[in-house]
Amino acid sequence: MLRTWVMAPRATLGCLLLIVWSVTAVEVVGAEVAVTDLGALGGNWALKMPNGSAGWMTLTVRDGTLYGELWTVGSPKRLTQLKLQGKALHFQRKCRVGKPEFPGGPPSGDRVACQHVATSDGKTIRVVMHQPTGDGQLQEVAFHGKRLSPLPPRPNLAQLKFGPPIQLFNGRDLTGWKLTNDQQLNGWKAVDGVLVNTTPKLDFQPYSRYGNLRTVRAFTDFRLEIDFRVPPGGNSGIYLRGMYEAQVVDRDSKMQGIHGVGAIFGRIAPRNNAGRAGGQWQHYDIILVDRHVTVVLNGTKVIDNQPIPGCTNGALQADESLPGPLYLQGDHTAVSYRNIILHPILKD
Numbered sequence: 001m002l003r004t005w006v007m008a009p010r011a012t013l014g015c016l017l018l019i020v021w022s023v024t025a026v027e028v029v030g031a032e033v034a035v036t037d038l039g040a041l042g043g044n045w046a047l048k049m050p051n052g053s054a055g056w057m058t059l060t061v062r063d064g065t066l067y068g069e070l071w072t073v074g075s076p077k078r079l080t081q082l083k084l085q086g087k088a089l090h091f092q093r094k095c096r097v098g099k100p101e102f103p104g105g106p107p108s109g110d111r112v113a114c115q116h117v118a119t120s121d122g123k124t125i126r127v128v129m130h131q132p133t134g135d136g137q138l139q140e141v142a143f144h145g146k147r148l149s150p151l152p153p154r155p156n157l158a159q160l161k162f163g164p165p166i167q168l169f170n171g172r173d174l175t176g177w178k179l180t181n182d183q184q185l186n187g188w189k190a191v192d193g194v195l196v197n198t199t200p201k202l203d204f205q206p207y208s209r210y211g212n213l214r215t216v217r218a219f220t221d222f223r224l225e226i227d228f229r230v231p232p233g234g235n236s237g238i239y240l241r242g243m244y245e246a247q248v249v250d251r252d253s254k255m256q257g258i259h260g261v262g263a264i265f266g267r268i269a270p271r272n273n274a275g276r277a278g279g280q281w282q283h284y285d286i287i288l289v290d291r292h293v294t295v296v297l298n299g300t301k302v303i304d305n306q307p308i309p310g311c312t313n314g315a316l317q318a319d320e321s322l323p324g325p326l327y328l329q330g331d332h333t334a335v336s337y338r339n340i341i342l343h344p345i346l347k348d
Contacts (some may be wrong), residue, residue: 040122045320047145152290163344184211214327221289221345232278236335242316244325251275264300270302
């Protein structure tokens with residue numbers, strides 16, 4: 001059996017600390033070619049999608065097979081039909097097409113398979129999507145991204161120093177807050193010291209005419225204390241730095257584990273379900289520092305200083321080097337928040 005290896009020097013890439021070579025390595029076994037490396041394309045990428053939303057993409061090789069995922073809104077989507085042609089990666093992804101359901105909203109059509117081609121210089125990535133126009137034609141739509149830096153070491157929480165607490169909600173009005181998309185309806189208002197979102201929406205679909213609410217200010221690392229209340233079967237979320245969603249559902253929700261209360265949605269599952277029944281107030285105490293998170297739910301530590309591999313779906317941005325707002329999901333069901341206090345972490 002003939003085996004020939006082509007290699008080049010190694011370099012550390014991506015926030016999963018993937019080790020890749022500067023050119024693609026292949027193993028020739030008889031007539032078969034197994035890809036062992038993606039070269040400059042391998043790693044994790046912060047994207048700005050064609051509609052302006054955030055995207056997080058990972059490209060790697062698993063057991064000789066090309067593997068990729070793209071996170072935007074909804075569940076993470078695995079890329080299909082991946083194939084290297086020279087220095088370009090070709091892959092397929094299903095995308096919605098058609099006119100938006102409302103201004104600033106998603107396309108109204110079905111999901112169709114769209115071909116993509118990605119190229120990279122090692123620091124940035126360019127993706128060209130071949131998108132159907134609805135009249136039998138294809139249009140090229142390009143979007144870009146940057147390589148994400150490696151995850152920092154696990155921080156020592158005992159050494160953290162906090163600045164003066166910031167009360168983000170004054171209990172009287174929406175001063176300091178705004179919609180993430182001003183084309184959507186505002187269901188938010190202050191009622192007797194409580195930040196209330198009212199919407200007739202009852203399902204868990206991520207799009208709605210009702211909008212999400214965010215702080216005007218942006219933050220980096222902090223400790224957040226916040227109370228929340230959802231009706232039975234309700235669904236919302238608290239986005240830390242506008243990137244990482246702490247899930248807001250009730251104890252008995254159909255969404256459990258990595259999608260349940262106490263989770264960083266789709267990224268980190270809680271140790272156990274420490275939630276309360278729908279209609280009851282619950283309390284989060286969350287520390288976010290150096291892209292690691294600790295979550296205390298109703299007095300029980302359910303996530304202990306764990307790394308977050310990347311942004312969660314619905315993030316406002318995927319570039320983890322940037323500060324971001326606190327944002328509250330209002331495009332799902334009704335929800336209430338109160339006692340929203342942020343303690344900024346001081347860095348030397």
